[in-house]
Amino acid sequence: MARMGRSTRYPARIFLLPVARILVCATGIAFVLPGAVDAHPTHALESIEYPVVAGFENFYIQEDSEDYLAQGGELLLNELNCVACHRPKDKSLRARLPGKSGPLLHSVGERLEPADLRLMARNPRFVKRGTTMPSLFGGPDRDLDAIEALTHFLASRKGLKREPLPAGDVERGKEIYHEVGCVACHDVEQGYVPKSFPPGTEPELPGFPSVPLAMAYLYDEAALAAFLQDPLAVRPAGRMPDMKLNAQEAADVAKYLQAGWPAEEETEPEFVLDPALAAEGEKVFARKNCVACHDAGTDKSGAGAVPATTKHLEALDPAAERSCLSERPLAGGIPFYYLDYIQREAITLALRKLKKPAGRMTLAPGERVDRVMTALNCYACHARDGKGGAELARAAYFGVTDSAAISLGDFGNIPPSLTHVGRKLTRSWMEKILFGEGGEVRPHMTVRMPAFGEANVSALTAGFAAADVREPAMEMDVSGLQRHQRGHYGRDLLGADGLGCITCHGLKDAKALGAPAINLTHTVNRLQPGFFKELLLDPQGVLPGTLMPPLFLGRKKAEEEVEQIWTYLKEIDQRRLPEGLLKTEDFELVPDQEPIVFRTFLEGAGMQAVTTGYPAGVHVAFDSLEIRWAIAWRGRFLDAMSTWDERKATPARPLGDEVNEFPLWMPLARLETAETAWPEGTGAEAGYEFGGFRLDAGGVPTFLYSFDGLQVEDTLSPSADGEKLRRTVRLRGEGSDIYFRGLGKKAVPRVVMFKKGEAVIEEEVKW
């Protein structure tokens, strides 16, 4: 199964193994000629001289066997909508090749300038690289008057009501474009490094071909934003799905896609719409059979009538001299598709096969699903049965919204595999997802599941279900448990003292304790019971690579226990959360007897803070990185929850109030005179080295550090009444140019006097 960039022209046949594919991809990259590709995804300058059908690009190359390539030909017959004119005679063939409608042209006059409409009608691929639209005026006998009439007709197609859109932002648009999943099909911006990338790593360039963003820059900006917000309203075929952008996001992405192009110079003469010509154009629109693909929303343009002269698909002769497969435009109004060699070959093989079918024409459920997934390019994100899946270089842009999700590995940011999905999801849940009506359970992913339009994906639900039947079916009977109100068994199993499922799975509003795997709230609505059991009994077998431990391995009552959990999840609305998710433990540190020394990440003192809480109600933090007293505060001390129990280790913050930040200067410096400027910098940079601390008999820490040959002992603790802090700094060493600067906001340097190699400095701090 090939999935290659054409520019690579990789010679070998490639089989189903995903790993092999990755290898090929990586090897393939080396062969991709960078060409004249510019950084921005809409600026790609390389010419694409053939209609781009993503599924064909990804999975068919000329070295494939004829049988396999014929499948690619069928894909083209469908995606190029050949079947609109060449309607198959055979009913099962019609079901097999339903065709694909083109964009709606009801308001095309608002999206594109008349000059661009004129060019589009005359030579589509000149305006839109890689378009699947044929040229109807490509032949030597083209009628320029007809083109002009069409232009006026299309330019007259206006009148869509649109909400005003917010102003877009290029940078935000760039981020959204890269992280929500646009780059699964479209080009990435070279040189753009998402924030989530580890420092020092460079993104790789995708090896699989991208669907060109050929028209974004021609669109009116507001029209582009409106299109991005609801692409199905213009292109109901769903090949460009609805990424669920809100108005602001759509405006941002539109702004980004149009960024960097020079402002259009108005060289065209001003266009004056001629209603008579437009009326003539409407006739041309019908006569040239534009209506086979496009609905322009007028009476005459709406109905698709197949010209009497066209043949049934089965009757087509791929070897005919004059046909749509021609290498050059022909006279007589024959559509010209600009097919390349491999596409012509594929279509030829498909036509031959369909003419003399070797077997049944009805597709098996698995094949049907595969065709839909290929046509809609679901494979750009989802793997199924070893085929497809997000290309690594593209998936690298799919981020996480919660850094804890990174430890889920690929399950944290890459859309799930659809192997077994037909027996995994319930029908209603699958429809919810496919029809864009919610149902997402992976809020930690930035990439979104787009909506493809109900009509385009409705076949998938039944197809998946029929293709993924398990023999024998996994039985799950919980009627007994339910009758006897035995849901609490499942609660015990899920909890911290049971199997600990809640470590990774949250429930309702309670977040998981550890890595954020899927929240279990909707499990019984979402999953089929048999699959739930299958998964739990053999996590790796069902979901290779999952982090879920084989918790039921070797448990004698495994099946029964899974049923107990299912029962609990069914009754979750009436039951308490499992143990462990209900936070009852109190982590507040209360220094009521003696000082508490506690290291943590601390707001105000950085990531290497050593805090001390005192019974007097005044608390201090020493920054062992900058090697200085950082803050002091009054009232309650600290909550250790995030340090002791939370996987994310959110920095703690003083619980009390009256937080006093000490000045940023270091306590000691060598100065020429008291007037010399106090040196900047802290910690090692300022010549200090941290040595730890000692506790006295009362548990008060004295901090030890050195500076320029001096050994320093530094104690800061509150007076008994908590009114002030007392500091004692003992120095060992020598020096006549050593100055000390205290913790007061207005403290000035004073010289240190050593006696027998020692000096003691005391100060009091109030705030």
Next chain:
Amino acid sequence: MVTRWHRVFGTLLLLFACVLPGRAEPTEADYYRIVTIPLPAGLKLEASGLAPLPDGKLAIAIRKGEIWILDDPAADPPTRENTKFTRFASGLHEPLGLTWHEGALYTTQRSEVTRLRDGDGDGIADEYLTAAKGWGVSGNYHEYAYGPVFDHDGNLWVTLNITIGDPTEIPGHRVTEFPWRGWSMMMQPGGKLEPISCGLRSPFGIGVNHLGDVFATDQQGNYWGTNPLVHLRKGVFHGHAESLPDAKRPESPLEHPGAVPKGLTVVDASRTIPGYVLPAVWFPYNKVGQSTTGIVLDDSGGKFGPFAHQFFVGEFTQAFVSRVFLEKVKGEYQGACFHFRRGFQSAVLQMAFLEDGSMMVGESNRGWNSLGTRSFGLERMVWTGEMPFEIEKMEAMSTGFRLTFTKPVDAAAAEKLTSYEMTSYTYIYHQLYGSEEVETEDVKIEEARVSKDGMSVELVCKDLREGYVHELHALGVRSKAGDPVLHPQGYYTLNRLP
């Protein structure tokens, strides 16, 4: 693919079936029994560091930042009465290792190695002196620091987890560079902490073998197809590319190898990337665990059974202890891993040997999940004195492998070629999380020569591949007494053919 997983699952089931009580076949428990230490109420002993003390007590670091002393760790059976825990130190920042060295306890906190001592003899630490520091801490929760261990020259070693995700931003946190994440670091006595090797991801375990060489375990993830055991030494790149930018710092002992290629096999990567040294042992994913943790050397002098000078390695997710045999071939360590003992009550983090040759096992599964019945605790594994029938050593030869058994084999069964099955495979080097086993091929065993004493078998193999894991299933081998091998699978990482 699915079929393969089912095979693994089937094997696991089979193994598990073996340890169910009441079967005629020998089980792990016949040879190594696990004793659970009862804990005082309220003590959340998430044991992340174990240090046997010279007076026979055991010091235990726990994740919330305390060190506890257990008076009589070898009490048997342990009861609430004969196990006394006292708190020795507190307020530490997630210590993930503990060791006793020259009169003091050493532990590694998030930002430093700390030397703890009880100066006034009241049984509670009053000195928390900084022994070594100097690596970056951005506040990202994944920046764990592990160790320390001391090698035979008294050098102190730590390993540092890479940062996963963004640095945390808070007031008072002004530093912007966070060097040496994903590196091993070493400090000579009286010296400063120096970077030694890079390319680590989440190197929880560090251990020193009987010759004084230092090893670390790491975690399957991006760049790591599965869990490895690596030999730490100066100037080596172990494979995880996110730590490479620091190789450009002047203190770095290795030259930055430039951009690393991806999507090739680790074997090819090791031949392409300057300085990249393959792990001494790969632990095939799921087959030998999902998440390797602590390392301990069997220096019990035979008190723990027949595995002198081998490493035991902890496993988090599946809560077991595995075993590693190492040998040096053409100057580099390589070897095999084997299952050893399953059935601990929680994720195994650290192990340490007591004087009596029993192994203490510290556990905690907070943050991830594991098999077992508890989320933390302390157990003790004791050899019953019965000799298990095991593959003690699996050594590479130019023509195949020599298996040395712990008991004489039944020559007829051991000579049969059908008693063995072997495949070899490797992993992909890429930024993706983990890797499938790839390029799997059968290894043909052409002859099995049993030694005169019946203690070893030489397997003459065809199609050995340098750099590949060679997975052996010796399912047909029987001891003289007719027992099957307790753990008939061995996974040898054949980096070099002798």
